Amino acid sequence: MNNPARSIPAPEQLLAALDPDQRQVAEHVKGPLCVLAGAGTGKTRAITYRIAYGAATGLYDPAQVLAVTFTSRAAHEMRSRLADLGVDRVQARTFHSAALRQLQYFWPTAVGGQCPRIEEQKISLVAQAARRLGVSTDRATLRDLAGEIEWAKVTMTLPEHYARAAIEHGRSGVAGVESSTVASLMSCYEDVKSERGTIDFDDVLLILVGILGEREDIADQIRRQYKHFVVDEYQDVSPLQQRLLDLWLGRRRTLCVVGDVSQTIYSFSGATPAFLSGFSQRYKDATTVSLTKNYRSTPQVVWLANTVLTGRGPRARSMPAGAVTLISQQSSGPAVTYSTYDDDEAEAQGVVERIRELAGSGVPLREIAVLYRTNAQSEVFEQALAEAGVGYTVRGGERFFQRQEVKRAMVLLRAASKADLTGDLGRDVRDVLSHEGWSEEPPAARGAQRERWDTLNALVELADHLAGTRGADMAVFLQDLSERAQNQHAPSVDGVTLASLHAAKGLEWDAVFLAGMSEGLLPISLAEGKEAIEEERRLLYVGVTRARKYLNISYAKARNAGGRASRRYTRFLQGIWPSDEEQRQAFKKDKRHHVGQSTTATQGSRRAQSKAMQEEFVANNDEKTVELFEHLRKWRSRVAVSLSKPAFFVFSDVTLRDIAIHKPTTMDEVLSVRGIGSVKAEKFGPGVIEAVNAFLNGDIDDESDDSGATSV
Known part of the structure; x- marks a missing residue:
């Protein structure tokens, strides 16, 4: 219709x-x-x-x-x-x-011919320019230099003026490279583009x-x-x-x-x-x-957002010029909670424990987010969520419309649009996607199968939304999907969102966990000067204002278990972060929104849970599978030692048990194991395959070095 x-x-x-x-x-x-x-x-x-x-x-x-x-x-x-x-x-x-x-439309008239192809990535061009100049680089240096070229373009700074502009804006010595060399690199970068006959995105403007x-x-x-x-x-x-x-x-x-x-x-x-x-x-x-009327967040969240900007106590200041003081229009909600942990692993597990409580109380996983300052912080939360069997998506990871199941689903939907349909968009989409693996009930277990179901179910829910709000039919639905694919505007997938504070801007959730909120991470140690520090303060403000109702802020005293507890919470929460006694009183007042807990008790609970899971594993699997698990634990230990990392950095016990059960001998089989994504598979997949094959062939020597440690 x-x-x-x-x-x-x-x-x-x-x-x-x-x-x-x-x-x-x-x-x-x-x-x-x-x-x-x-x-x-x-x-x-x-x-x-x-x-x-x-x-x-x-x-x-x-x-x-x-x-x-x-x-x-x-x-x-x-x-x-x-x-x-x-x-x-x-x-x-x-x-x-x-x-x-506009450029593509007017290019034939203004320049002649067709508009050049646009280079989507600057890195390869920067690398070629650096080689010509004899500049030694690695990937991190190339990324920083590409960013500096972009900064120069959007500020309309020419190469001959760059050195002076870098001093004026405090950008000297980017990636350890002298400003004069960066200026030469900028000129060489333009030469490389000209030779290729391409332009970059900044050139468009x-x-x-x-x-x-x-x-x-x-x-x-x-x-x-x-x-x-x-x-x-x-x-x-x-x-x-x-x-x-x-x-x-x-x-x-x-x-x-x-x-x-x-x-x-x-x-x-x-x-x-x-x-x-x-x-x-x-x-x-x-x-x-x-x-100024904030319709998103509770008064508790809004108060904190305003206070982050002004500070509290003797160092309090007026609201920055041009900023507005928010006034919440929502009813009162739970108190903002603050949690301190011994190390990063304990923080991740504590956050996941709280996520499970929220999910148990009815908060959908898609309405929960864990936000952090740097992308490198995501791994420990990915591991903890996978170990707990909680679904998640990493914002900035694999793009929704690049997933194979989405590509196949769109082909099937286009084909179906040419056939006889019921006219009920939700029913039609369900019928089509059922051939791709969607079902009314999700798979019981987490893992690749559940992730595929979550992805397809996002399409089903989008169809229901468009049918309900616009009376859309299949043609309108396909047009919306096409626009979303072009703009990389993915529909919501059921799972906890992991994202950096920068990537979270413009989004909102019922519950937000701001993790790693310690000095050195926020403000990040690289931030120098008053302006840079104030931008870090605004980053915290953005994080706080993503939360509608529940907000937990946490940090870990040390990076690794047993490490030196030298961290302290961010300066932006001085006068706000409650004392230990205040946290204890808050915990007694309302256990549902507790802000602290005994580290010993938490560790004891984790040990008891781990023991119970192992007993269940032994009871439900044959002797050979249990032996393979023990063999994999020894392999993991050697790999972790060789990397100077804790064992969970490689794989959790839950993941090792799944490996022992599935016994993967190819990379595709490794990727199908719950808790193993593309990054983990690339780092440790070959070692897993070798360890499993060695066990199955009876060719094992657990006391010897394992080549899996060198597969990273």
């Missing part, structure tokens, strides 16, 4: 759905507007209703609106909300997407800026197309993006910007809140509206 076009609600209906501050945003459809929107205050709602209000009153032609933001996910969300309001033809895109579309600056006829054509501009996350605009925006606008003033200086966390890559904080100076007659 065809979906009837939705009509835009009447202007008064649109305004009635907003609070007074949001209504002020929606009604201001002429002239420059600056919206200072705190976290969780409904900024996307305000700006989409503003566009809809402009269209409903006849003041806007939706096709003449260009709304830009910084992530494909955010752009897709904006388009989706506008579609729900019956507003189509609005161009909601990222800066790069909008610029690329730079070249378009050059064309619009030189070709007034092309600039005028764009200005006739787009008469109204909206920029979301304006605190993250770079000088290059601002220059492009100025060229799009020309002399017009039909601009609405939305941002939050408290969420500026990308200064290292060239973003600056100066354009947001200085908007009223650039546009003297601009209207400024502050959105």
Whole structure:
């Protein structure tokens, strides 16, 4: 069936759905507007209703609106909300997407021929330039140098001016390379690109800026197309993006910007809140509206968010310039909890124990997140979750639409769209995906089979959502999937989310665990200078404001078990972090939201649980499988010693038991074992295969060195 076009609600209906501050945003459809929107205050709602209000009153032609933001996910969300309001033809895109579309269209006229291919990764180009200059590099150095080239481009810093700019911005000695060498590398990098006949993503903006600056006829054509501009996350605009925006606008003033200086966390890559904080100076007659009503989080979470920005006690300060003080609109919730652990492994296991409690009380796993400062911190939580049989997804890991089961599912769905369907989207999608392995009930065990089911079930739930909100049929569903695949906007998968604080920006969950919140990790030891430290403070603010109801903050005194307990909690929580006595009192007051526990008791509980699991394993498996498990434990011990790592770094006992049961002899079989992802398989898979084959062939000598230790 065809979906009837939705009509835009009447202007008064649109305004009635907003609070007074949001209504002020929606009604201001002429002239420059600056919206200072705190976290969780409904900024996307305000700006989409503003566009809809402009269209409903006849003041806007939706096709003449260009709304830009910084992530494909955010752009897709904006388009989706506008579609729900019956507003189509609005161009909601990222800066790069909008610029690329224009560049490809005007390239034949402005330059001639076809637009060059875009290099998606700078690393190989940087590596080639470094080799030509005789610069010694490793992958980490190449990544840092690629980042510095990107910074120079978005700040419009030429190679000949780089050395001076690096000093002015405190960027000298990036990756241990002298500024003069970095400048030479930048020039050589451009030569390599020219020889390949390619451009990079930053060139898309730079070249378009050059064309619009030189070709007034092309600039005028764009200005006739787009008469109204909206920029979301304006605190993250770079000088290059601002220059492009100025060229799009020309002399017009039909601009609405939305941002939050408290969420500026990308200064290292060239973003600056100066354009947001200085908007009223650039546009003297601009209207400024502050959105302060937080609809996301409980008063307990909001209080902490505000206090993180101002501090507490003798060192307390006023709210930073341009920041808003949030006011929670939610009812009171559980207290924010604070947990201290002996080491990283104990912290991960403590967090997982609390996750299981929340899940048992009815909080869906997809509504729980563990956030940390660096990606390297994820591994210990992955291990602990796998050991506990709790599903998880790592944000920034394998992309949803690159998974084989998703690719196959989309092929099947497209084929089904050409056949006879029931007209019930949810039922049709279920029928199709049942041939790919989806079923009404999920598999009982975790592992690869359950992960595939979770992925397919995300498609089923998305179909239900679109059918319920838009009356979508299969054609609309496939179109939505195609847009999501293009923008890498994956539907939600049932499982705990693991993500860095940077990757969590723009997202929210019922329950958030901020892990590793200690000095050296937050602020990270690399942060030097007042501005860098303040950006780390804002990063904590972003993490806190991701939580709707439950928020736990933790850190470990030492990295490894038995290590020196030299860590202390982050300076940003001085005067906030409760004393041991306060934690004990809070624990007695409400065990459901306890903030501390006896390390000895916890360790005893873990030992008892481990013993029970081993007894169950022995009882349910044959003697040969149990012997293989013991053989694998000795193999693991040797590998761990050779790496100077704890045993769990290699594999947990739970994973070793699964290996013993399945006895994998190929890499595909290794990957099918619960708790083994691609990284673990690459590091330890060959050693596992060798150890299993040696045992099965009776060719074992547990006292000798095992080549598995060298397979990393």
